[in-house]
Amino acid sequence: MAPLFLNCTEGPAPKQQIILNFTAMNSQETAHTTTTHNLLKTHFGFDTFRPNQEEIIENVLAGKNTLTIMPTGGGKSLCFQLPALAMEGTTIVISPLIALMKDQVDALNANGIAASYYNSSQLPEIQDKVLTNLMTGQLKLLYVAPESLWNLTNYFQKTEISLIAVDEAHCISAWGHDFRPAYTQLSRLQQEFPQTPIIALTATADRATQDDIVKQLGMDGAKRFVSSFDRPNIYLDVRPGQQRMQQVLRFLKDKETQSGIIYCLSRKSTLNVAAKLVAKGYKAQAYHAGIEAEERSRIQEDFINDKSPIIVATIAFGMGIDKSNVRWVIHYNMPKNIEGYYQEIGRSGRDGLPAHGLMFYSFADVIMLRKFTEGTQTEAFQLAKLERMQQFAEALSCRRKALLTYFGEHVTQDCGNCDICKTPPNFIDGTLIAQKVCSAVARLKEQEAMGMVLDVLRGSQNAQVFEKGYQNLKTFGAAKDIPWKDLQQYVIQLLNQGILEIWFHENGRLVLTPTAKKILFEGKKIRLADLIQPVEPTTKKAKKKSTRKDLFEKLRTLRTKLATEAGVPAYVIFSDASLEDMEQKLPRTVSEFAEISGVGRAKLEKYADVFLQIIAKHQDTLESKVATHERSFQLFESGMTVAEVSKKRGVSVNTVYGHFLKMHELGHKVNLSQFITSAEIVEVQKAKKELGNPEGLRPYFDYFKEQMPYWKIKFGLFLESV
Numbered sequence: 001m002a003p004l005f006l007n008c009t010e011g012p013a014p015k016q017q018i019i020l021n022f023t024a025m026n027s028q029e030t031a032h033t034t035t036t037h038n039l040l041k042t043h044f045g046f047d048t049f050r051p052n053q054e055e056i057i058e059n060v061l062a063g064k065n066t067l068t069i070m071p072t073g074g075g076k077s078l079c080f081q082l083p084a085l086a087m088e089g090t091t092i093v094i095s096p097l098i099a100l101m102k103d104q105v106d107a108l109n110a111n112g113i114a115a116s117y118y119n120s121s122q123l124p125e126i127q128d129k130v131l132t133n134l135m136t137g138q139l140k141l142l143y144v145a146p147e148s149l150w151n152l153t154n155y156f157q158k159t160e161i162s163l164i165a166v167d168e169a170h171c172i173s174a175w176g177h178d179f180r181p182a183y184t185q186l187s188r189l190q191q192e193f194p195q196t197p198i199i200a201l202t203a204t205a206d207r208a209t210q211d212d213i214v215k216q217l218g219m220d221g222a223k224r225f226v227s228s229f230d231r232p233n234i235y236l237d238v239r240p241g242q243q244r245m246q247q248v249l250r251f252l253k254d255k256e257t258q259s260g261i262i263y264c265l266s267r268k269s270t271l272n273v274a275a276k277l278v279a280k281g282y283k284a285q286a287y288h289a290g291i292e293a294e295e296r297s298r299i300q301e302d303f304i305n306d307k308s309p310i311i312v313a314t315i316a317f318g319m320g321i322d323k324s325n326v327r328w329v330i331h332y333n334m335p336k337n338i339e340g341y342y343q344e345i346g347r348s349g350r351d352g353l354p355a356h357g358l359m360f361y362s363f364a365d366v367i368m369l370r371k372f373t374e375g376t377q378t379e380a381f382q383l384a385k386l387e388r389m390q391q392f393a394e395a396l397s398c399r400r401k402a403l404l405t406y407f408g409e410h411v412t413q414d415c416g417n418c419d420i421c422k423t424p425p426n427f428i429d430g431t432l433i434a435q436k437v438c439s440a441v442a443r444l445k446e447q448e449a450m451g452m453v454l455d456v457l458r459g460s461q462n463a464q465v466f467e468k469g470y471q472n473l474k475t476f477g478a479a480k481d482i483p484w485k486d487l488q489q490y491v492i493q494l495l496n497q498g499i500l501e502i503w504f505h506e507n508g509r510l511v512l513t514p515t516a517k518k519i520l521f522e523g524k525k526i527r528l529a530d531l532i533q534p535v536e537p538t539t540k541k542a543k544k545k546s547t548r549k550d551l552f553e554k555l556r557t558l559r560t561k562l563a564t565e566a567g568v569p570a571y572v573i574f575s576d577a578s579l580e581d582m583e584q585k586l587p588r589t590v591s592e593f594a595e596i597s598g599v600g601r602a603k604l605e606k607y608a609d610v611f612l613q614i615i616a617k618h619q620d621t622l623e624s625k626v627a628t629h630e631r632s633f634q635l636f637e638s639g640m641t642v643a644e645v646s647k648k649r650g651v652s653v654n655t656v657y658g659h660f661l662k663m664h665e666l667g668h669k670v671n672l673s674q675f676i677t678s679a680e681i682v683e684v685q686k687a688k689k690e691l692g693n694p695e696g697l698r699p700y701f702d703y704f705k706e707q708m709p710y711w712k713i714k715f716g717l718f719l720e721s722v
């Protein structure tokens, strides 16, 4: 067993080294600097501080409250450990995990620092010994679990407490991703120890959580130090979750010897995925909380020592693992929030070399994660966080920008090292749309959530809008020409680009960022991803090109024939450019033929018929080769609306949607969720449950009082089961 308390030879620092008087700031500051550098070198063996550490330590030593947001591996603990050495008395460290406490105390002891911990797992005589050491002033740091804290306040009152450090401070906030009820008691700290400075630290906290930590701990005016969360060496990659296993195998092909982690949502899938990898010859092991402790630590060791370089795990794996050469992290399913995602991908590339974070995403993941939150105490905000995660997964702008923005860092440059930066969508000038949205948010005094902002912009005539008198706002209906779904997508893009923020802790209201103000008042221009995306796979494009080529050849043959007959050079009939234009525009009528470049009146009269015949014949043979569902989809992809496709093909709208579904089932990339909202999918699911999973669609149609079309019911059922 490791020693609980190492009686270090140095003991507490001699008094003359300790800076006690922080009031005379200017003259003392140099003294701080020398002392802190000495302590850093002497106790921790470092010559220089890491980013932000020194400023934080100065702030703490000045007796001020401090909030520190620093990613894992950034040197967070030093921010209270070093001041603990510089100040007289004992620093109390509140930490939620017994294992973490023990690790930190062991490390401090190893550095010759008098530290110990106190928690309910200890024997009474050991607890007594710890308290005696505390009361006799022998401890520089005492780690305490939040549950044990209030048993000790009497002792704390009778001894000198230099500083209170609240580690993993996000646990205090219901907006954090790891809420612990025992942490809420910590709001009493300020009353019990009004003279003692507090430092709250966490590795992951979005803006809402940061505000909540400050509020709950009563640290008004606390200085915030947010270290950059950027890990530029990790390539961020999100892919649709179809045929995940095949995709994983393809991903791993050139990575046989690399170390990586695959995160799954369930224990069962960790076992399945690991078994499949082993069957393919990979050295992989499953890891989850249900495996016996001894076996778990063996698996962990094998991973750390590269004996078994791949771990397939639930999120139980990774805490406290400091393996620097993890080259990739795969999320087999979408994580439940961005904090978790960031923490997990952050386990790769700690050595600063290139790493790859690959996440699979499907709507089925969202449904499953929603089920996990049902009935929990914090359901509403968990759903809000899940929704933000989904928006990240569906992002059409730089992912790193979205990620950093989420953690309150405002970046202006795209990263160049994410899937979106590498294969960007088509962009349009989004300045006007952004101005409209930002102006609506401003006119709503930043008090409304996304739904209402969209309603106002679209000019929706609903009760809530009228109740609040929003129909009188200048921006009411300012974006009525943009379909609801598209407008929502644009707003999500603005969130991901750091132009707007969602304040989850205040009813999810939308708030403007400094960039938004630049757009509104300084004419800053922005780009938005065009929502009409050509999604054809490359092989299909190549095929299309060759069919086009066929037509061009046919047109050319005709031209040669006509030229020979007329005894003129071919270009006199039509230039190549004209033939290309025909091939592009595929005219069907004489008036359409008149639009072709190089077609004047004379040529129209002379040649329209013969060329139109060739083109029509070519189209007919093509179409007869194309299955009916494919044809509908092709037309839709060419820019027609569903109604137009239905009219052109002489089939019902319902049938057209059926064709899309079929294309999707056949493995084509069809974004079905653009036709149905998440709320509607949930409705269909609910109906399925209430109707007892009936056969056929009629019962659903009746259930929805004939208000939901058949095709939408079908989509709902399909997307739910993916």
Ligand SMILES: [Zn+2]
Binding pocket: 397, 398, 399, 400, 401, 414, 415, 416, 417, 418, 419, 420, 421
């Ligand atoms: Zn990027």
